[in-house]
Amino acid sequence: MKKICLFIFFAFIFYLFLTPFASLFKHLLITEIMPHPFFETFRSPLLRKALLNTFLLALAVAALSAIFGLALAFLFTRTDFPLRSWWRGAFVLPYTVPPIVGAIAWILLANPSNGFINSWTGLHLNIYSFTGLVLVETSFLFTYVLLILLKAIEAIDPTLEEAARMSGASSWKTFCHVTLPLLQAPLFNGFLLAFLGTTASFGVPALIGTPGGIFLLTTQIYTFQRMGSMAGILKASSLSLILMGLTLVILFLSEGPLRIRQFATISGKTPRPQLASLGGWKYVLVILIAIVFFILFLLPLGAIVIAAFSQVQGVLSWSNFGFLNVERILFHTDETARAFSNSLLFAGAAGIFCVLSGFFLAYAFKYVFSPNYKRPTSILVALPYVTPGTVLALALMVGFGPGLVGHWWPLNSTALLIILAYSIKYLNFSYKTLEDGVGQIHPCLDEASRLSGAGTLKTMWYIWWPLLRPSLVASFFLVAMPAMFEVTMTVLLTGPGLETIGAFMFHLQEYGDLGGGGPAVLALMVIIPTGLFNFFIKFISKGKYGL
């Protein structure tokens, strides 16, 4: 029975993931537009440049994110760094903020003409550059690596490290020879997520890359799509399919020749790890981390606050500050309340769907189905994540717009299509997290429970739930947070009454809010409650939950 249920579930997931792309592909095949859009795509003179730029950017962002994420994860879990829990919560906060907010803030801070930093310090920073793009992308994407590593480190049995120390190894040697090898798989997963996340990102490249003349694959897709013609749409689809092909190769390598061995936790309950003493370095590191935090978080937040409370943008005087923008967005804009409730509903539904699906997938490959199917499934689940949002939305509209199955249950401009889009896009997050989580629970624990006479339900409750709870909660937030602020797909999929925070913010920034301030107010309305909620949850759960 278990096998049949899981088989139906798998068929459903496959259907959800394959139908949109198959529909798009079918349209490409049957189009009568000549010359054929697929071949025309290769004639774009900037394609090679776009490929090279995208690869270099993704590599730089992923490498920096991996290094930074690893350093922070180690510092906040395995050392006596002061106020570790607080810092940890602070550094993962950018995960809860739409990257577009970061781009808006950094333009205010470091645009070469009159960025605040340039004006106040006389520096000549230029955010419209490759370095600027790497900085802004990394300041958000490192949180992917950090979150995955924090969960992975928590799951490591500290007795292994203790054994190394008792054998005379220093903290550094223990980290290099015991902790790091155990973290290889999650670190690589985080690296891959950051790499693929960069290749698919659009909001930050549009605001920072475009003025800097940095041409990326997503910019090319956007260009094609905004031709306004059917040929343009099909060219965008063609390029996306090419991008997906390249990604398939990367994913295939990562699941095959480059696959990193995963280690399992045999013990059920992990004892408290022994913390490495930082000695005299402690305070130097505190200052360093505080400076990084100030640059990555407080400075952009400050810029957003100034924009939100400036009645007229660009005038820095006390008399110009007021609550005009706040009043307009809170009390005179119908969409605000709707955007918040819709975002919570859509992101929550997608989060629940992804947690359940991710768990079923991870569980099934460990206990029910042959692990041979694991690789193709991993690749299938990762594909939508690396597909640019505009094209995924287009594929969903083509695939499910007329109906979920054929013409039954039309989904065009419905909440369900948006929830499906989020679920399909971000299932990769929850699956990877839960795959790591499930992978670290040794089958002998499950077997022991069954040998003691426990059924599936009891085993789930007494073995899986306590051990997997942090991963389940983390995977929910990993999906719900980016879904809450998703922009590119939502802009195409939304309809009347279906506004979301991210799409509404983008809309205000680009079209709807003359004079500005509105998007900044919305950003503050997102950052402040999310930050407070996160700290509150961490406080009452004594650090067990929250990001």
Next chain:
Amino acid sequence: MSLRGTILGLFFLLFIASGCHSEKKNSIWIYTSLYKDTIADLTPRLAKAFPGVEINWFQAGSEEIAAKVNAELLSGAIQADILISSDRFWYEEMATQGRLHPYAIQNASEIAPEFKHPANFYSTLSIPVMIITYNSDALSVEKAPKNFKDLALPAFANLVSSGSPLSSGTTFATMAALQTRYGWEYFEQLKKNKIIMEGGNSAVIRRVQDKERPIGIVLLENVLRFKDSDARLKVVFPEDGVVIHNNILAITKKASDRKQVEQVAEWLFGQEGQEAMVRSFMYSPKKGFQVPVGAPPLEQITGKAFPFDRAFLESVTQKRNELKEKFTQIMYQ
């Protein structure tokens, strides 16, 4: 047991989510690039004029609307009933492809033929005008540009911004007009001057206000909205001519009855609809309506306007993709 329950739960979740939307009878969908406050102004008046009809708005940039409608067409189920946006070239293509419902709007009968499709596939609902604006905090009158051509001079390096022709329909039409007159060299020079061409007209105004780029190529209506709140924004009617745009209204071809949709279109071209356009600082294409507050009479600025005749329209419609690709190439090389 728990597994089955969870799978059932999943389907239940999907079912519940689908309930978040239900299409009502007698509903009309308008996809538009009109401003939020214009929509807010129109909504109660339309509700009063058409009781029992639910008017749904989808607001986005012109090119976003084109992308959404094209995607809907690809899926075989177009939702929009009325389209109002400013990329007239797209409407030409839609008309050629037989996607629009031909209807001679009676309230638009007095509108000049150059503002309408010859086979009545669309008509101009309002007239936005592309001008130059600058922030007087950053530039004096003497140093401000006098025409579009000036913007390519080295003296205006790092000072100019505009929307993106890939996002905004009016910016695309402006680009096409400027390219026709000054050639691609003009854009190569703008690129050398580090012009920022990104987003819609709102983004341009913001860059002018915060002086990141104190000069902007923008619609007159965007500046007029700030007449009382930000006196720093000054208008320049370029000596080489303004670019007159067309905010187009078209009815889509659908299997459902178009009568009610036609009536809504009539209303928008009627007294109340046109007054709402003027309140939004756009010119009415009909005679007898006041000019927008703070704007000069249309005749005063159209004398030297860039030509927007049928020849220009057909030529740009034909090479639309080519123009956008070439523009992208120049801006990114």
